[in-house]
Amino acid sequence: MYRFYCIFLLFLINACKDTPETSTASGKNSLDSVDPIIENYESRLDSLIPMLQVEFNVPAVAVGIIKNNELVLDTVYGEHQLGTEAPKNAIFNVASITKPVFTAGVLKLVKDGSWDLDEPVSQYWEDPDLENDSLAELITSRHLLTHSAGFNTNWRWQNEDGKLQLNNTPGRKFSYSGEGFEYLKIAIEKRYDKDMGALMDSILFEPLGMKDATFHWIPEEDFSRFAKWYDGEGNEYETKYKTPHANAADDLLISLQDMSKLLIALMNKDFLGEELTNEMFKTQLDKNSNSAMGLGWHMVPNGFYKEEKALFHSGSDSGTQAMTLFFPNSKSGLIIFTNGDNGLLIYNQVIKNLIMNGNRLIQLMNWSSKPPEVKAVEESLLDNYSGSYRTNLDRIMTVKKVDSTLLIGGEGIPGLELYAMSDHKFFPEDYERIFEFKENEEGAMSFKLYDEADNVILSGVKEEN
Known part of the structure; x- marks a missing residue:
């Protein structure tokens, strides 16, 4: 289904400062290693994830680590359904990560000679x-x-x-x-002349042994493994989970293990062949000076750690936040699936703590240039901006003053801190998104949310008390 708040995949707050950098701040990665993932990943995760789950009310966090093109860790922390310990093969809705998976299927048709990219x-x-x-x-x-x-x-x-x-x-x-x-x-x-989901089963999932991946709905006997969706307070969403039809952009259902099978097959370059895989991994279009598009994957072409490039895609819908990130030169990768609105607050902290130069990587992934400087603003302005806003999607977004920043939240919206760049404009630390607050023509306080191209992607009007 289309869950409208997918735009909020672009946010998080910086909650944890203990981050590995090129100087091996973690003390557990060799300076001559080309693999950006630190060596002591398991102990770092075991200490980090449970703490963040409590802080951000995220019931289940699945983490997969690939090194030397092998899945070396697949762990699900917490409960995929409240009161039930999550199995290793829990099935998650991964929202927009559907797109690069669908892309792999399209490229298989190209490899077989029955479809032309151009x-x-x-x-x-x-x-x-x-x-x-x-x-x-x-x-x-x-x-x-x-x-x-x-x-x-x-x-x-x-x-x-x-x-x-x-x-x-x-x-x-x-x-x-x-x-x-x-x-x-x-x-x-x-x-x-075939349903897309059935076609992808035959050309993609079955050949790769991805038995828990589907563009449709899972069999009822597998629902006990499905990760239900939870809001920022840890409450289950009252919604119908079953997807009505196969969607190429959203709602793929998949386990951690099956996602790793696809990444390993791509990095091995045997499933699509070397030429077509290289085409998938190369820059097709520059998004800005820091990042680009491959086929289906976003990428940081270079500049964050030695000669490695990063390919990635996130997924964000109400109650589900996910990230898939891999490094084709070193054949390593990181998969993170969660079932809570605040899951992206966790996966970015995992990137910062497990990836060499993780802070730098996040900035290159999400900013076209250097983030703006934080400015001091009058508390009276922060008070004036605080309140509940009815958005153009007919949802409520809350804005609260917290010290010298604004904290937003609401249905499908992870709690994120906004910093002032001027009296009227605010931004989240790690993402190029600008909130502008001002009075509308009727004199009511309103906001507009701009993307990196200055397109308005969300707006709202403050409701009266």
Whole structure:
């Protein structure tokens, strides 16, 4: 299902300062090691994760470590369903990590010779909303898998008319869009006359032995292994978990072990072949000066630790936060699945504590330039901004003054601290997102949330007490 707060994957607060850097602050990694993951990862996790789970009300945290292209650790801390200890093979909804997994399946079709990355998909499918737009005839699979098809919103319902729109020439500009992956899914289903989920079972999951991965719903006998969803206070969401249809952009169900099988197969370069795997891992499109897009994966091409590049994708929906991060040159990786709104507050701390130069890596992943300086603002302004806001998604976002910062929260929103860059603009420390507070035309306090391209991705109006 589409759970609207996926935009909040872009936030966290910096809760833990004990971080390994190139100087081997952890004391457990060799200076000549090319593997960015520290050697004493298990003891670090055992001391860190339970503490963070209590602090942030996240019931279950699954962590997988790959070294030398082998899964060397697969642990699930806590309870995947309150009152029940999580099994190692717990099944998580990983939200947008669905996208690179779907991409691997598309590339398998390319490897088999039945699909072409660079031919227009319009020969199989053209969305009715774009029937009068000649740019639609230029869209290729490569564009759709790199978020460069020309859609400027994640979903069409975010446009005023609720229709899909092309705002840029395909291939020219990065703009994150789940619509693009669903667009490609429909074209593939038209071409092969087969449900996408069933197709991915046969060409991707079955060959790799990924028995706990599905684009559909799990068998009822496996529901006891499903990680239910919990809010920032640790309360279970009252929702229907069953996904209605296979989605190429969201709602993949998978275990830690199965995700590792895919990463290992990709880094081995045997499943897709060396040429196509290299194509997946190389820069297809620059997002900014720090990060780029491969095929399906975001990447930091270089600059965070020796000559290593980092490929990654996060997933964020109400009650589920996940991160998959791997380093193809050293054939190592880190997988983190959680079942709470505040899970991303945990996975970033894991990156900072287990990855050499982890702070630097997070900055390169999430900022196009150096973060702004923090400014001091009057307490009266912070008081004025505090309150409950009704967002354009018809949800409530809370804003509270905490010392000299603002702390936000709400349904599907992890608690994150905002720092002032001016009297009216605030930012989370590790992510390039700007909150602007000001009075609207009716005189009510309001906010707008801007992404790195200055697009408004969320807005709201303060409710009266």
